[in-house]
Amino acid sequence: MKGIMIQGTASDVGKSLIVTALCRLFINEGVKTAPFKSQNMSNNSYVTFDGREIGRAQGIQAEAAKTEASVWMNPILLKPRSDQQSEVVLLGKGVKTLSGRGYRDSFYEKGIETIVTALAYLEKEYDVVVMEGAGSPVEINLKDKELVNMKVAELADVPVVLVADIDRGGVFASIVGTLELFTPEERKRVKGILINKFRGDLSLFQDGMKWLEERTGVPILGVLPHVENHMIDGEDSLSIGNAIKQRGEAPxxxxxxxxxxxxxxxxxxxxxxxxxxxxxxxxxxxxxxxxxxxxxxxxxxxxxxxxxxxxxxxxxxxxxxxxxxxxxxxxxxxxxxxxxxxxxxxxxxxxxxxxxxxxxxxxxxxxxxxxxxxxxxxxxxxxxxxxxxxxxxxxxxxxxxxxxxxxxxxxxxxxxxxxxxxxxxxxxxxxxxxxxxxxxxxxxxxxxxxxxxxxxxxLPIRDVVYAQDLKEERYDLLAQNFKKHLDWEKLKEIVYEWEYQK
CATH class of the missing domain: 3.40.50.880 (Class I glutamine amidotransferase (GATase) domain)
Structure with missing residues (x-):
């Protein structure tokens, strides 16, 4: 499979937005592209053309890729119903409600089987698949039965790019710590690092970039800017809460x-x-x-x-x-x-x-x-x-x-x-x-x-604002903005020339 997986050092480092931008960049070059997230946890869902549910983020990423969203792009969706239980939506249809422990104990093999089927479908239908991980890939207490990070990269046999959020602080520790906690086999898949949500003077970060590359042996593929008010649908209430704060007051x-x-x-x-x-x-x-x-x-x-x-x-x-x-x-x-x-x-x-x-x-x-x-x-x-x-x-x-x-x-x-x-x-x-x-x-x-x-x-009445047209412009602006700060040619080389070195 030709593809790449975007994993993060933590939740909310910007993985979904980066995948959205990459989907638009690939399709703008004529490459038939699909997003993929094996397992999503969100109550913000998207209904596909055939009346099935997937995570909202993958629906938006499909829009950015100018393709029809399908259940194969997000085969497992967990919708929290309480602090202890979530509805399990499998291939777009709710099948049962389970506790976290019940899900891990009873669903893992079925989850793997479903993910493999979805990956096979996407490989047949698309030229490139841009995948998204979830949270941190090195949650040691969960790694033995995880269905969304390195296990999926292994099943798809794709390289990984690790994303860290510099805006929250601790970027060096989060990158080095994550890489240190990978197994040697997992570590071989990591072919690039992206620093996200950067503000300020990039020249002040040059020494830090050099140190990271020397310390980890992994190239930094880009330092992406903090994008204010991008107006592209978020995956969770945290992202929309941040957008609301940026909007301020109005009449x-x-x-x-x-x-x-x-x-x-x-x-x-x-x-x-x-x-x-x-x-x-x-x-x-x-x-x-x-x-x-x-x-x-x-x-x-x-x-x-x-x-x-x-x-x-x-x-x-x-x-x-x-x-x-x-x-x-x-x-x-x-x-x-x-x-x-x-x-x-x-x-x-x-x-x-x-x-x-x-x-x-x-x-x-x-x-x-x-x-x-x-x-x-x-x-x-x-x-x-x-x-x-x-x-x-x-x-x-x-x-x-x-x-x-x-x-x-x-x-x-x-x-x-x-x-x-x-x-x-x-x-x-x-x-x-x-x-x-x-x-x-x-x-x-x-x-x-x-x-x-x-x-x-x-107040004066106003004419209609056509939000979907503006949204399409936002996809292109986001992709163009990220491309300016990204080694796009190197990233494509990683995708097309990938071969796992055993």
Whole structure:
């Protein structure tokens, strides 16, 4: 297999962004390229064309590579449901929920088998595969059954580039320590080092680069700059949290309830392209303030997160906010919370069949959790009974266990192309609920919703911002920026001339 694996000295060193840039660099040279991460742990998922789930990062990397995302690019996805358990999504479909110990003890051989199958498919279909590791590859307590770092590099037989984050400090120790903890066989695969998130005067780091190369015998392939506000979807809530901090304040203040098991937070990323809108997370009533709009996002555990909202007394703030004319949008789990009640009929959300909890009672709806999860791409139009004008198509995807029934047969938000009536839209547009993830990625809808808020604040209305076009530009800018600071020819040489020296 022709490929390369990007591993990191720790989590959040920038592996996902580097893989994204490399995918765009290869495809821009006419090389058919696929991203790959054998095992991802994230509640931020991406629904493929055939209605399967993979990690959001690999979906974005596929976009950068100008190819259709598939389950072969992320065959194993772990979606945390609590501090102790995660749903195991295998080849895009949830198969079971396991503890960390249960996963290691019962899943390893199946995981290896699935990864080998995925690699064989990608090798047949693509010229180059750009792989991503996870966390640190030298977690000694986990190495005997790891499914995402050096074991995968061995299965694919590809070279490895090690990435370190200089912005967090300790870059020399992290690189040398990681290399020292590799076995001799693993160490032979490491053919380059990348220093990421560099700020300041590069000349001050020249002696350090020389020392690292002499100490390790591994060439430094580049010192990549810290990229501010790159606006490319992040893999986890840490990355999006950093993006929010960089955005600062703006005339339109949008508060997002930060649920403990928040999922698919990429739903809010299009607002980063709106100059007059700012996003902030709210975890506690003291942070609520006086927002212009509130978004209750998706969650991997709706009832647990609704209980959290009630424990924090955020439910009282939300209800009072709506009664005083505030704008609220609930997406997926957030939509379920807006209703009168939630019943865990199958025990699929809490493990307690029949458990019932009162919702926020802001819309006339009741949700019942089923055993099987719906995962599907959807398209639809504004429901003809709403005040919304024009037949604008909206598209997104649904991932949910619950089925929501409207207790009043009016107030639907969308009519899907299969004829199903979906979601809730209050007549004044100030309460919206829907199962459609990526609702705000529909540029015309986002503009319509924001213009309503602008009018209420006596702000000038604005034209539509086409975020996807801007996103494509961002992929190219990211790739060009990294290429300037990367020994691109040397990296390609490592890929094309790789041969493991036993």
């Amino acid at each position: 339109i203040d949008i508060a997002v309830i930060h649920l403990p098991y928040i999922s698919n937070y990429s739903d809010i990323e299009p607002f980063f392209y709106e100059d007059d809108a700012s996003i902030r997370f709210v975890k506690h009533p003291s942070q609520f303030g006086k927002p212009d709009a509130v978004i209750i996002p998706g969650t991997k555990s709706t009832i647990s997160d609704l209980q959290y909202i009630k424990e924090m007394k955020l439910d009282e703030y939300l209800i009072d906010y709506v009664h005083h004319g505030g704008y609220v949008v609930g997406i997926c789990g957030g939509y379920q919370m807006l209703g009168k009640s939630i019943i865990d009929g199958a025990g699929s959300d809490t493990g307690i069949p029949g458990m019932r909890i009162d919702g926020l009672d802001l819309i006339p709806a009741e949700t019942t959790f089923m055993e099987q999860k719906d995962t599907i791409r959807v398209k639809g139009y504004y429901h003809p009974n709403t005040e919304l004008k024009g037949k604008r198509e909206l598209e997104g995807y649904e991932i949910h266990l619950g089925q929501t029934e409207m207790l009043e047969k009016e107030g639907f938000f969308l009519k899907l192309e299969n004829g199903r009536e979906e979601g809730y839209y209050r007549s004044d547009g100030k309460i919206v609920g829907t199962y459609m993830h990526h609702l705000f990625h529909n540029d015309e809808w986002r503009n319509l919703w924001l213009n309503s808020i602008r009018r209420s604040k006596n």
